[in-house]
Amino acid sequence: MNCIEAKALTYHFSEGEAVLNNIDLNIPNGSIYGFLGANGAGKTTTMKLLLGLLKKQQGDIRIFNQSLHENRQNILRRTGTFIESPSLYGHLTAEENLKIWRRIYQCSASNIKEVLELVGLSSTGKKKTAKFSLGMKQRLGIAIALLHKPQLLILDEPTNGLDPTGMIEIRDLLKRLNKESGTTILISSHLLSEVEKLVTDVGIIHKGNLLFQGTMQALQARQQQATNISIDTNDGQRALEIVSRNNIKASLQNGQLILPVTEREVMSRLNEQFVNEQIEVYQIKIVNNDLESIFIDLTKN
Amino acid sequence: MNFINSLQSEWMKTRRSAASWLCIIGASFLPVLFIVSFLKDHSTINDIHGQQNVWKIYFFQIWRFMAMAILPFGVILSSTLIAQIEYRNNTWKQLHTTPQSLTTIFTAKLLAIILMVVKFFIIFNIGILLSAIIPSLLFRHGLPTAAFPFYFFMEINLKIFISCLPVIAIQFLLSLQFKNFLIPVGVGLLLLVGSIILIFGWKYAYLSPYSYTILLVTGDKTKPLPVNIYAFSAGYFILGVVISYYLYLSKKDKS
Structure with missing residues (x-):
């Protein structure tokens, strides 16, 4: 059973060349799917289409076995997102930022403390997020994605700007979430080495074409060959x-x-x-x- | 319930924001100036309360300064700043992946701007009262003892508020369309200055949606305007909101 199924996704910016060319994505329930490709390969465009941030031009998207077009709000209620860069209100503290999103998701107030502890930001106090380091911003962006305990996480290059220790911590956190809560995770990266120890499934995209999709074992078998x-x-x-x-x-x-x-x-x-x-x-x-x-x-x- | 949560989340974003500070400083500037002026030369209060309708004259005097000098600029800046919070913080993509309809997001954001203007009015009105009461209490003048014209007080507030609505709608529209903060602010200030020039030189100045606040306090009562500027204000507001909503919904990239 797939958590995300996208069929024949094609996307053009204005009249130009296709940014995405007939992409079929199958992301199994409970998997950690590494979506790999160089910068400009079409990863972010695909993710934006999966979340309805870009208007779909061609193809069909189903998440949780529901059509994205017909059940967008219901799908988004169960999805946590981190696209391109952390979305933070710089004039507010980490806790105030989370309070804003909590109000929308209507989740428990205790979730704020929980996610701040999870990402190691519980002691930032009254410090405004504009003064956070890149790594701290990145962590808070991940905390926002986790706040409402989603069943699906869509993370676009979430470890950008993190130091090696930070990367390992986030990797461990995602592994734990996947193992303990069964959260399906779609994570993009331009470095295979960054995600190869984390993911169970892989999709490789290049210039808008999906070159490989399968389990990590299948990719490793290809390596043997x-x-x-x-x-x-x-x-x-x-x-x-x-x-x-x-x-x-x-x-x-x-x-x-x-x-x-x-x-x-x-x-x-x-x-x-x-x-x-x-x-x-x-x-x-x-x-x-x-x-x-x-x-x-x-x-x- | 969903809408109330969305509105609350929008309001929480304005906390300690530039728009919020602007609202507090802009609204209290004139009352503070009046208090200082009365304290410096408290005999000036006598000039006012020697006359009939002392409260009305005082309200109108202070509102005239406000409506001509500070309010239009304040509304332009605060409407733009609130609408631009998402662009400035790169948060549209996160907001648009929350389980809210686009209509809810649009309406909550617009209402947050209107509430900020209401907050401006409330602070200013409290300031007006304090600026009259504090010096009068200190120097035992008669201003606060005169009958308080509550109906007039509410009426002048409501009229000026309605005259602000077209500016709110147009600034909101521009701020949602342009990522660069300078464009909506620049266009807004240009339209305001243009309207001020038109008011003093063209009999059809009332066609400009940025002219109503000033027209309200500069108009010659012996020569009433040939149109109902409240109806024009409401019309421009509705038109601005409808166009803004349509453009917002039809944006291809919501990140």
Whole structure:
């Protein structure tokens, strides 16, 4: 069962190129979905469409199995949001800011103290939020999103500006919320390394196209598949011919022969053939593609 | 109930805001000035309460200064400042993802501005009374002992309040449309100054929605205006609000 289902989302700004091109999003209930892409890839536009901040042009959005168009208020009552940057009234304190949102969500007054403690801002007292550091503002923005204990959190780059400790704290907090309350979390980032330890599902978007969507395990399996063997010889072209004769798909990259990981016996046989044909082999090594390079490869292609 | 909560949340945003300070300072400026002036030369009170209708003359005198000099500027600035709170703090996106209809958000925000103007009137009226009572008590003048014209007091307030409504509506409209604070303020001040010039040089000055507050206190009673400026004020207000509402709803990007 999906918490968010978006079908064929397409969005254009005026007459220009499509910012989003036929995006299908499936975010499972209770998952932490990492929405990844470089700056300008279309992450924020997608999130704004999911929240009705941008007028939908094409496609269909269903959240909690309800049409966003028909049940927007009901959906938003159960959704916490953090889009692009924290939304704070600078002339008010952290508590006063939360009181404003509490009035709208009509939730318990004790929630204010609870979320301030959760994000580590309970001792800010009378300090106006305009005087907060970027990290503190970011935390308060997250506290606002959590205030009414939503079932769904939509967070657009919430750890921007946080120091490594702050990032870990927020990551732990989100994990805990997901585990203890079953909160579904959609979190965007331009860095896979930032969310790979947090998310259960991943969507990779590039130039308005969704290049990958699936579980983190599926992405990791892709990483395994992308692990190669690199062979450095004095004659790459002849070495490639030998490999091809063995029915192994290979390519030459910067003079190095690149082929998929094969069995040890096959490698040994290939090496023997190189030596027999007087090709000098300088190095045979495994090239391990980490998740970040898979991400970059996907977006490059 | 939802609307009351939305209105309360809008009102809470004005706490310690520039609009709120402007309201308090603007409304108490003239009364404080009058108190200081009476205390400095308390015989000036005698000039007033030697006459008949002493309260009426006093009210009208102080209101005339207010309606000509401070009120229009105050209404322009406070309407703009309140409407612009979301742009200034980058909070539209958060507000528009709360479970409220756009109509509720729009109406609560407009009502918060109107309430701020009402607050301005209340502070100013209390100031008027204190500025008369304090020096009179100190120097035993007769001003507060004269019969208090409650009906006149309410009437002058209501009339001036109605004359402010077009300015509120137009400033609200401009402030929702332009992110840059200087545009609505600049346009508002330009229209106000233009209206002041028109009032003293053009017989159709009443067509300008920014002219009514000043027309009310500068008009020649022997030559009444050919139109009902209260009806014009209400008309401009409704027109301004309807256009503003339509433009607000049709915005493609609500972040």
